[in-house]
Structure formats: structure tokens, C-alpha cells
Amino acid sequence: MSKDTEQAVSGPEKASPGRTLVEFAGISKRFGSTAALTEVSLRGGHGSVHAVTGENGAGKSTLMNLLAGVHRPDGGTLRLRGDAVTLGSPQDARRHGISTIFQELTLLPNLTVAENMFLGREPLRFGLIDRRAMRRAAQAALDRLDSRISPDTYCADLSVGEQQMVEIAKGIAAEAEIFILDEPTAALNAPEVEKLARLIAQLRAQGKLIFYISHRLDEIFRFCDVVSVLKDGKHVATHPTQELDHERLVALMVGREIGTLYPERRPQPTKRQPRLVVEALAPSAFGCAVSFRLSVGEILGLAGLEGQGQRAIIRALAGIEPPSAGTVSKAGRKSGDVEHLPASIVATARAGVGFIPEDRKIEGLYLPLSIRQNVALGMLRDQSIWQRARISGNAIEQLLAKMRVVSAGSGQAVGALSGGNQQKVMIGRWLASGVDVLLIEEPTRGVDVGAKAEIYGLLREFADAGGAVLITSSELTEVLGLCDRILAVRGGALVAEFTGTEATEEQVMHAALTGGIEQEAVA
Template sequence: MTGRVPVPATKERVPLIEFRQVSKSFGPIHALREVTFAGHGGTVHAVTGENGAGKSTLMKLLAGVQSADAGEIRLSGAPIRFQGAAQAREAGIATVFQELTLLPNLTVAENMFLGREPRAFGIMDRKAMRRMASAALEHIGLGIDPDVTCGDLSVSEQHMVEVAKASVARSDIVIYDEPTAALDGPGVDRLVHLIGEQKRAGKLVFYISHRLDEIFRLCDVTTVLKDGRHVETRPTSELSRESLVSLMVGRELGQMYPPRSAGLKGDLLTVRDYRARVGGSEVSFTLRRGEIVGLAGIEGQGQRDIVRALAGLHHAGDGVASKIGEDGAAVPLSSSAVGNTRQGIGFIPEDRKSEGLFLTLTIEQNIGIGHLRTIPLARAAVIDRKSIGNLMQSMRIRARDSRQLVSSLSGGNQQKVMFGRWMSSGVDLLLVEEPTRGVDVGAKAEIYRLLRDFTDAGGSVLLTTSELTEHLGICDRILVVREGAIVAELDARDATEEIVMTHALGARHETGARA
């Protein structure tokens, strides 16, 4: 992402949006409590906080999706109270929600102008609609045919269509709710460029995110919410990563990561001359009980292939990967995910919703699935609610009870349910992709604690993450992967971002490394 765009000089700093003592409840749950702050035109304004802090609820009030119970919202000084999202759009408020709102059976152009189609002589002007859609897509650098149905697009492309849809609206206020969560690298670059244009045009951009790097690189002002209350609104330049985390979760950044392993307890997995893909590079490494090992490198260099091959999700090439029992006996891994699960290996994918969780099932059912690897089929329908309830309490899974649908949980709590499935099942090796993707900093700290508790009990973790700071903070060792091969092994205690990236990019750096 590029650097923050300077705030343009303005003669008058009348708030474009002002929240005054805004409150919202859902039954006994207070989502917002007397929130007061203002946003000005020509700024990118971050709204951040832990999951459940009230960020999305507040923006839904502004977007007309929901109504406040108390307080008022002012637009350019005048009180507003929308009777639906259509009124908010008419008032100049555009929203890019985290969840897709596109209709998969309609074309890109039809989705972009749904409900406000251009007309000629009272009839929909499809030619004009396609022309305007094409111009908007080209403007943000998205080479997509406006006549393609949205269901045929990738998730990243669909999210960029959502962005393009908001860009064609005549709006003074644009709300982005976790906009980069599903975008690839080029998509993020296009979004950043568009936000810079919107800011220079004098628009107010509300940017909902818990990604600290994005906030500091892009946002001029930051508002922190916690437990539905306003904590602070301050120029981002006056904040540090440490102070922002402290405002969000009540702890310093240095307290995010638990202490590293005090000692290792023997080998758990040996990988020798192993090709994650047929024709790919050979890798060799060992995992020891009690440690967390990270596969680091530039995205797409083969880290994911290694993890998924070991999990049995795709056929590996040559070489041998063996799990070592406590008696020292080496047993080759199965070629299937089911077989590896029975050998005590759990897998946590990066996309929890499509690959990890059963969204139509309850928390206890999702966690209980992990128990099926050891219990007889005759007992498969029996769920020990008491033990799962105790597990939820120890893992700090915030929910009404274990029978709540997992689809209704926040991202951080959904992620902890996936960890709970394996940590209660008796596995001793976890293969993890992106352990904290899409979760807030408070949930991140809790997930780091869960991983360390798992290894302290004698387990081992092999993980991939796109966050280099996560590798440095949680891992004991870092294996740097480039073009499918492990090019360096680093002690995480001595590693730095510069050292890791030097190896990842192919430049030579000897310090702390064993190639």
C-alpha cells in the first residue's frame, strides 16, 4: 500500500458527519452506548476496535440499514434519520460492506446500477448502463467485462465490483467495512488509489479495519470503540502501534505474544526430500514437540503447498514425511486428510467459512466433529455439552451457549471454534494457515495463547501467515520459502523483518541463517 495522502487545506472544518450520544441495543445486548465523535470531508477516518466493539453497527446506522435507539446523527449540521438504505444512498452515503451484496445471477453492470438504472424515454438504457459500468471499471483498473455475471467472478473480483459500485454513486461519504479482507495484492493497490482520489475530491471516507498497518499507512484520523463506547478520536499521526493497541484492548503491544517455549521434547515430524507438488522443489525439515515453526516468504512461493500436502489435501510428489511417536517409531503420513487426522494431525485452513466451519451447525457440533477421529461411530451423535462448555470458557469463546449457530459469531470467535475442534480432539500436530486472518487484535492475543498452550502441552505447530510480525512474535523457528524451496532457517529470537525479507527476495544474508 502507498503512503497516506496529505489532508487538503480547507477554509472551514464543519463536520460532514457528527454522531451525538448515539446508542443502539439488540435485546439485552448494548451494541452502542452514547457514542459521540465527528468526521470531516477530505479525510480518511479509521473506525477500529475489537470484534464486537460496535464498529459495523455504527456504520449500519449511518448507511440506513438500522436505526438508532437514542441520540442523533447530523449530516452537514442537520439531523438525519433514514428510513432505509435507499434514503441514505439518496443523501450521498455509499457503503462497501464486508459481506458481498451482489446478486450472482445478474451481470456486473446490472449489479452496479441496481435500483438506479439509467433510462431513456422511460425504458432502461442498457447501452448507457454498460458504457458507464465499463468506464467505472476501467477507472479503478479492473479489466472485467460488464456483461459477465457476478457469479462467474472470483471473490476478489466481486469485492472490487462492490468498490466500483460505490464509486459510481454520487456520494460525499463512502464507508469501507474491512475492504481488503478478500482482496489480492493488485486489488488492494487499486482500492488505495481510489481512496486517495476520493479524499482529494473532499469526500469523507470511513475506513473500518483492525489491520494496524492499513490504519497507519492510509488513515488521517482514528476513532477507537470498545464495548460499544467511544474511547478516543485522534489524528493517526499522534498514535503509535503500541498506544493504538492499548486503546483497543487495554494491553500493550509487547503483551500480545506469550513467552516462547522453555524447552523441546523430541522430534514429532520429519520431512525428507519432500516435494509438495509433482515436479516441485525438495524440502527437508524437522518439527519438534513444544515448538511453533513458521513458513515465511513472499506470498505464493509454496508455503501453502507444503502445509496442504502434509495435511493430505493434495497428492505430494517424491520424498517422505513421517510422524514420530513417543516411542520413537516413525510412521509415514497418510496420503489422505482423513488418514492424517487419525494419526493425530489437525488442519486449520485460511478460509474458515468455506473450508473450515459448518456454518449451519452449532458451536458444539463444530467442535464435536474433532472427536469423531477417535470415538466409535455408535457414539458419534453423543455430545458432551459440559466439556465443550468448559472448553468454550477456557478459550474465551463469546457466545450465548454451545448451541448457538457458529454463523452468528464474530470472526475471532469463529476462528477459536476451529482451534477448539482440534485442541479438544487429542491431536498433537497442528497445520495452520493464517491463524489470525480477519480477527481483531484482542482475539489475536487469545489465539497466540492457545497456540502456545498447545505446544507447552507437548504438541507442535507448523503455520503460514502473511503477517511477518506474526512470524517474529509467535514462532520459535522460521523457515524461509522461495520458489518452493526452504532457503533459510532462522531462530525467531534473532530474526528481523530485514533478514527474513532478504532471504525471501533472494539477496544473500548470512546472519542467523542456515541455508
């Protein structure tokens, strides 16, 4: 597995490339009733860049969190340099030479680079922090990365790319041998990605092992020597990247049948009544204007890689981030009854369009309030603020029973519920509100499999009863299993349309990656 590198080996390590450094042997991990990982076995050796990929929820982050000491495996053995180890905490992992660079960077903005790098393990002299030694060591680590960042800079003044550099330098200073990079390019611009590429090459040349978590195919092929694919918590395959191409990798990532998780679709009538007609809607974050229809009885999905504009489109539609141009008209239950939706969230809600955000804790729920209060707020949607609140306690209890919300009673605070039950309460609020359109971001994020199936059932029932649903989802299997129609989004534009029953993951993934169906994937 030895590879030529552009950079000179500058580290003191004399590790022979390829020798096994980390071994996951039959690792399993459960969260509640969900199996996040099932008997995953894979190895990583010195001097290699090992991609770990798979769809969202495939278990790649969980696997890496086990190595980072965040979680502990329920079964199987983790071996470092041939010895079985138990990593009890992130600190423990760090002591074993494992350095993790998380998606959300964890540097403290009000401390300097050097202070951040030695946080919690400051060099001491006479019981006081030896600032000079700390500065010197920080400088040395940064020098090994050919970085020009000064150890005295405050982290608040660094760009995201520079912060990532400091995180890596932190690992170097701690003599780490294993680096975990979790979606490192998510927040980087093109020159910063170049810099990261050089950094990774340097680390490899120094004999480090880099686990590179990503679902961006071109980066995997560009940066990595080996790729391991996870799916539904299971290890599918590990191959050298040279032996694969985009298509084979995509096939490995998506290859499975969709079971009975999803409710049955009604046969498609040839002509459906439109409920929402979206014309030349231009979300302010993206330049492109999109036009589409959402029909009565339909579940429509916006699919694509994360950050391609699905969120901007659905939020513009809901009136949360008012669009720069375009019109949305909504047909009422009676024919001929058409209403133009103004670009304001209050007005869309009044017009019978509910929006369910992805982040239920920050934007979705009133965590300190009870389940009953949360659902009741939906019932107030078309009431004036001056009138007496008309709330049907019975209807709430029936809804909660129907949705099978598991709780200690409807007076319990929503913050105390599990993710799946919180999601049900959030959806329940809109079901109680009498809207006929639901716009849903990531309908089942962080929800266990059982609750997923129930939520899908509820949405299908809502659509069958004359509602219309638009979802965005980064889980392709979900889009394919649930939706009647799928629109692929790339760079803020709608690039392809598929029928739910006919689309394959390969097709949608291709459209999402390359912008077309016919086109071959470009390496």
C-alpha cells in the same frame, strides 16, 4: 488539507476541501459481551482520503459498518454534514450519500453493469423500467471515471478490478459524497491498483470523502492524506500521513501490552524432542520450499500479513492441498518411532495430526448435527468404517464441561451455538480424537474475548501434555501472547524466527512487511 491532483476537477461539486462531512462522536458498539468499539471519535472532511487502519479485530470494519448502515451504534452520535443521523439500513445510508465498496463485491453476475448500478432504484417510465434512461445515466457515471466499461456488459464478464470500478460508478450515479473502500486492493493486480489510485485521486478532486480501510502500510502512505489508527476498539490517533513514517505507524498500530489473556509458557527446555520435521515442503500455490521443526510441548506460530503463504503451508502440511515437493516426518510417542506422512488428509489424520480450519461453518463443523455427534466423529478417527462405532458418551460430556461449552445440552445442533462455543466444539472434536499434533488456522477468529482465553488455555494444556501445536494467525498479539516460537512468513518463505518471549510486535511486523529484521522499512 487542499492537495494538488493530477486530474482535473470534473464534478459539479463546489465543496470547500476540509469542511467536516462525517463525524463520529463517542461511538460505542458491543457484540454480546465484546466491546467492538469504545467511544471512538473522529472526523472526515470533503476532498480527503482518510485511512482507517489497525490490526485485525481492531474495530475498523465495525466502525465503517456503522457508517454503512449495517450496524447501529450503542452509544455516541454519528453526524453527517453537522446533523445527527440514525442510519437504519444500508439503503438508508445510501440515501444519505454513503457508498460502500465491500471486500466481497456484491454485483449480480447475471445482470448488466447498468442494471446493477440501478438495482432497486431503476428509473421508471409509465411504471416500466426506462432502460434507455438507465443506460444513459450509467454511461454518464462511467464517463466521469474515464472508464471504458460498457453499461451493457454482464458483470460476470468483468475482472475484479472492473467490478470495483462499477461499484464506485454505482456510488457516483447515486450522487454519493462518502465512499467506503474496504481492503480494496486485496484482489487486484498491479495495473489494477494503479487504476484504483487514479480513481481515488479523481474522487478526491471531486470533493468526495473516501474512507480507506487497510492495513497495508505502503498503500496508506501512497493513497491517503490522513490516517486514523484503531486498536482494540479504541481510537489511538489521527495524523496526516506526511507526519508519519512506517515505523511510527506500526508502533501506533501495535502499541499495547499483552495482558493475562494468555496462559503462562513453560520455561523452555534447551533441547526439545521434535514431533514433526518438515523438509523442503513446497506448497503448490507458492514456489518457495520451507523447512522447520515442530517440537513436543511447543506452540509454534506462523505470522505474517494475510495471503503471504501461511495458509498454503499449513494446508500442505495437513495434506489438504498436497504439496508439489518435500517430506514431512512425524515422531511417535516412543523414541525412534518415525513415520513419513503421505500427502493426503485421510492419512495425516490417521497418523495423529489434526487440522482445524479457519472457516468453521464451511469446512469445520457439521452444523445440522448435534454437539455430541460432532465431537463423537473425532473419536472414530482410528476406527475402521466396518466396525461398530465406539463412542464414550461420558468422555464427551466431561470434555464439554471442561471446555465450558455453553449450550442447551449436548443434543443441541451446533449451528445454534455462538461463535466461541462452535470453535470450542471444533477443537473438542480433535481433543477427543487422541491426536498429538494440531494444525490450527486462526484459532480464535470471530470468538469473543472470554472464549479466546479459554481456547488459549486448552491449547497450552494440550501442548503441556505432550502435544504439539502449529497455528497460523493474522492477529499478531495472539501469536506473540500464545506461541513459544514464531516464524515470520512473507511471499511463501520463512523470513525470520523469533522466540515467543523475546519477540516484539515491531520486529515481527517488520519481518512480515519487509522480509528482514535488520532492514529498515522501505517507504
